[in-house]
Amino acid sequence: MVNLEEIKKEAKKILEEGKVKYIIGYAKSSNILMAAPVFIKKPEDVNKLIWNPTCFQNLVKFLLDEKRKKAREKEPDTRPVGIFVKGCDSRAINVLLQEKFITREDVYIMGISCEDLGVLDEKKIFKKLKDEKPEKIEFDQGKNIVISTKEKTIKIPLKEILAERCLECTSSFPVISDVFWGDRNNRSPKEPFKSLEQIESLSQEKKWDFWQQQLSKCIRCYACRSVCPMCYCDECVVDSINLAVTADTSAEEKAQKIKWIEKSPESSENFGYHLVRAMHLAGRCIDCSECERVCPVDIPLRLLNKKLEKVAKELFDYKAGLDPEQPSLVSSFKDEDPEDFIR
Amino acid sequence: MKKRTGVFVCHCGINIAGTVDVKNVAEDLAKHPDVVHSEDYVYMCSDPGQKLIENSIKEHNLDSVVVACCSPNLHETTFRNCAKAAGINEFQCEIANIREQCSWVHKDKLKATEKAKKITRSTVEHVVKNKSLEPISIPVTRRGLVIGGGIAGIQAALDMANSGYEVVLVEKSPSIGGHMIQLSETFPTLDCSQCILTPKMVDVSKHPKIKLLTYSEVQEISGYVGNFKAKILKKPTYVDPDKCTLCDKCLDVCPIVVPNEFDLGLTARKAIYIPFPQAIPATYTLDIANCPGLLPIACGKCIDVCEPGAIDYDMKPEMIEEEIGSIVLATGYDLYDKENMKEYGSGKYADVLDGLQFERLLSASGPTMGEVLRPSDHKVPKEVVFIQCVGSRDPELHCAYCSKICCMYTAKHAMLYKHHVPDGQAYVFYIDIRSGGKNYEEFVQRAKEEDGVVYLRGKVSKIFEENGKITVWGVDTLAGKDIEINADMVVLATAMRPAKGAEEFAKKLKVSLDKDGFLSEAHPKLRPVESVTAGLFFAGAAQAPKDIPEAVAQASGAAAKAIIILSQDHLFHSPMVAKVSLNLCSGCGMCVDVCPYDALSLKNNKAEVNEVLCEGCGTCSATCLRAAIEVKNITPGQIHEMIDASVGG
Numbered sequence: 006m007v008n009l010e011e012i013k014k015e016a017k018k019i020l021e022e023g024k025v026k027y028i029i030g031y032a033k034s035s036n037i038l039m040a041a042p043v044f045i046k047k048p049e050d051v052n053k054l055i056w057n058p059t060c061f062q063n064l065v066k067f068l069l070d071e072k073r074k075k076a077r078e079k080e081p082d083t084r085p086v087g088i089f090v091k092g093c094d095s096r097a098i099n100v101l102l103q104e105k106f107i108t109r110e111d112v113y114i115m116g117i118s119c120e121d122l123g124v125l126d127e128k129k130i131f132k133k134l135k136d137e138k139p140e141k142i143e144f145d146q147g148k149n150i151v152i153s154t155k156e157k158t159i160k161i162p163l164k165e166i167l168a169e170r171c172l173e174c175t176s177s178f179p180v181i182s183d184v185f186w187g188d189r190n191n192r193s194p195k196e197p198f199k200s201l202e203q204i205e206s207l208s209q210e211k212k213w214d215f216w217q218q219q220l221s222k223c224i225r226c227y228a229c230r231s232v233c234p235m236c237y238c239d240e241c242v243v244d245s246i247n248l249a250v251t252a253d254t255s256a257e258e259k260a261q262k263i264k265w266i267e268k269s270p271e272s273s274e275n276f277g278y279h280l281v282r283a284m285h286l287a288g289r290c291i292d293c294s295e296c297e298r299v300c301p302v303d304i305p306l307r308l309l310n311k312k313l314e315k316v317a318k319e320l321f322d323y324k325a326g327l328d329p330e331q332p333s334l335v336s337s338f339k340d341e342d343p344e345d346f347i348r
Numbered sequence: 349m350k351k352r353t354g355v356f357v358c359h360c361g362i363n364i365a366g367t368v369d370v371k372n373v374a375e376d377l378a379k380h381p382d383v384v385h386s387e388d389y390v391y392m393c394s395d396p397g398q399k400l401i402e403n404s405i406k407e408h409n410l411d412s413v414v415v416a417c418c419s420p421n422l423h424e425t426t427f428r429n430c431a432k433a434a435g436i437n438e439f440q441c442e443i444a445n446i447r448e449q450c451s452w453v454h455k456d457k458l459k460a461t462e463k464a465k466k467i468t469r470s471t472v473e474h475v476v477k478n479k480s481l482e483p484i485s486i487p488v489t490r491r492g493l494v495i496g497g498g499i500a501g502i503q504a505a506l507d508m509a510n511s512g513y514e515v516v517l518v519e520k521s522p523s524i525g526g527h528m529i530q531l532s533e534t535f536p537t538l539d540c541s542q543c544i545l546t547p548k549m550v551d552v553s554k555h556p557k558i559k560l561l562t563y564s565e566v567q568e569i570s571g572y573v574g575n576f577k578a579k580i581l582k583k584p585t586y587v588d589p590d591k592c593t594l595c596d597k598c599l600d601v602c603p604i605v606v607p608n609e610f611d612l613g614l615t616a617r618k619a620i621y622i623p624f625p626q627a628i629p630a631t632y633t634l635d636i637a638n639c640p641g642l643l644p645i646a647c648g649k650c651i652d653v654c655e656p657g658a659i660d661y662d663m664k665p666e667m668i669e670e671e672i673g674s675i676v677l678a679t680g681y682d683l684y685d686k687e688n689m690k691e692y693g694s695g696k697y698a699d700v701l702d703g704l705q706f707e708r709l710l711s712a713s714g715p716t717m718g719e720v721l722r723p724s725d726h727k728v729p730k731e732v733v734f735i736q737c738v739g740s741r742d743p744e745l746h747c748a749y750c751s752k753i754c755c756m757y758t759a760k761h762a763m764l765y766k767h768h769v770p771d772g773q774a775y776v777f778y779i780d781i782r783s784g785g786k787n788y789e790e791f792v793q794r795a796k797e798e799d800g801v802v803y804l805r806g807k808v809s810k811i812f813e814e815n816g817k818i819t820v821w822g823v824d825t826l827a828g829k830d831i832e833i834n835a836d837m838v839v840l841a842t843a844m845r846p847a848k849g850a851e852e853f854a855k856k857l858k859v860s861l862d863k864d865g866f867l868s869e870a871h872p873k874l875r876p877v878e879s880v881t882a883g884l885f886f887a888g889a890a891q892a893p894k895d896i897p898e899a900v901a902q903a904s905g906a907a908a909k910a911i912i913i914l915s916q917d918h919l920f921h922s923p924m925v926a927k928v929s930l931n932l933c934s935g936c937g938m939c940v941d942v943c944p945y946d947a948l949s950l951k952n953n954k955a956e957v958n959e960v961l962c963e964g965c966g967t968c969s970a971t972c973l974r975a976a977i978e979v980k981n982i983t984p985g986q987i988h989e990m991i992d993a994s995v996g997g
Contacts, residue, residue, distance in 0.1 A: 104936035105953065238974045240932060263988040285973050336941035336971055 096326025118187025123171025288334025498526020500888025
């Protein structure tokens, strides 16, 4: 069992020693079903830290902001940033290391194992509560969640309201860390790609209809892009206006910018956006499912990424983020790579 | 600024005009806002055709040109030179391929014409955004490298050296000579192989321009055409050739006996050995793989008896670096292993030989001093069966291709056997006889008619040993009956394979191989000795099965190609190379990983292009998630416009 007091003790110690600039962790928020990211700079603030299944955000996204901030500073504080990661989040760090976006010295990785659990899925809870507002939650011996509303108190086994990705998770503990809490037991879910079953069973036309319907809902708020730790391009294909202009951007370069995808949320343009995003995440997505969670119109974006994850696994035995030294999926070639899909 | 583009549509006789309404294409393109002149002509590549383009450029003050014709592989240079002659930058000329990609693959004239318009229009969109570029100039290291010291490598090295260029010749075994030095006599003239090869080998060893590195292997080639760097590992022979007097005393004391590879295991050699008497360089080699150890405590017998003190156990492998302008690859062949032939006993019968073993038996310097004797009991074989196409022309189980030389050498084997054993009988099983070549057919006929070799058209199903004889079960398809021969000896004409280790070596050099593992040439007809890598040429059986005259001819061809590079002070490289937008590059290094030419590297966490190495293939551009790298004159902006022109109206 992960002991929160030990976590706080370590956090306090490294802040006092000045080992890290600050710590990115989880704290209570106004929404009792969701922890809030917290940035702790002072040792006395470590009591704000929490660790429970409401800590579902992937905090790695904040490392991208940190890198940009550091680049702007004249004399940046070069100490690492402490960051709490779950198994999935830790693999995001590995991908960033693999892509040389951050260096190992930039981070002090505080890994917490999800052990045999995971994080919860708000939407699943709301379904169970039938729109009643939760007032108080408690975790009963790490097995159940006890939710009290105005009317009643219900006890739900955690397994029933865990996020889909946790049910399909194969490594529930951080694969890279400087300090570590919990166990390192590998999981072997019987069906690691079960969530794809339904969509894969559909005919080509039905699949098209499904995505046509789903993607036509997109309002192009780009929440999926904003939350994704892998979406760190300075300029995105969908908004060339946001061109990263620097002193050495020539007029010609600006003039050469092409609008590959229109900004308007039309179905065809939405397809363009989401498919480019999915392809750019192939071999990089670590299935934190944040994109799907933050989507205000409930597009099942995780399915796209999961499908690519499955293809990469089956064709190239590739899984993203296992090791910062592994060659990236799209830029590596092995002689035994299958070629039979090339026609 | 608006461009002034000219469009020139070629008929290519009826090659294009037969399927595409070329006049209509020219008229349609004239309507394009950037096109100020458009016309068609029957053969644009002809002299009057080129003149027409030149005159139009001057007359209409054109600044860019699109020629709608055949593949840019064929006439891009022609028309770019033509544009240059007319005073515009050659990179303002682009080719719209309306032949290979349109007229040749379509039948419907209306549709083909529409497609030709789209192709040409998209090329106009391409050229209007082209920038004027200047070729990149690179100095040349005027030295050659030849890899492989068989007949092809020897010939290439001699030709290059005789043209006045320094050549480094690298051979992995202790002596040059390759397989040709193992042969007895050569078809169709039956001159002694060693007698005609050894003078060339001596020439190599004495040539002031040739640096011979035997017992050496090329480990790495870096750099680019005109400026390669080769890392060559010289393995220690543990014998100083300058001190060694070839007294043979070490041979007498060496306790280790291993099969002699020069005689293909028909004889044995010691761990310290000279491959054959005429070896170049003439010196001993201590085969460390078989020697019990270099410590005097382990054996040390050879060092004790060596009076001139030529043996040096402390000799170390040496890494030699050479700067090179062009390279000839002549890594040769090996025979398909008899062990692959289950139906023929998988190499377990002593009297079933392969072609090279039989060459050694026939050779005057061979294990039997030129007498044909059975390896098992040293008796003269009275009935010998020769089997052709062993492993060749068998796509289901073995090699699909024809090994080309076996028809001829089998005829030679049978003939020479009859000369050695006049009262013996030779049988040849064949699928059919391929004897194309000067005096080749006559040679085969001579074997049949004058030497009485019995040719049986059919395959052999099984070979097995029985009562001291080799029983051969086959079929004579012409007579339509099964045949059983109780032979004394069987000779298999096994297939030619690329030399062992050639595959790994090709990977190291990033040379592509064909499906059978032979070196794959840049164009099967027009660039048969060139690789796709500039400055790297092929010679000999490493590229495809071939006989001695062909290997020699190709070697001279490869040498001439290599000399083309060495004879110039400077080479020019296409300026259509990758360019990095530093503000977009995040330094992930994926482009570095995918670049097939090693042209990219990371510098200060940003990608950097070595323009001389870059071939402008665009793999980096396609891989970059951040669109931070593009190829000059084929930028995403241009591609976007081209797609638009192709799919739109």
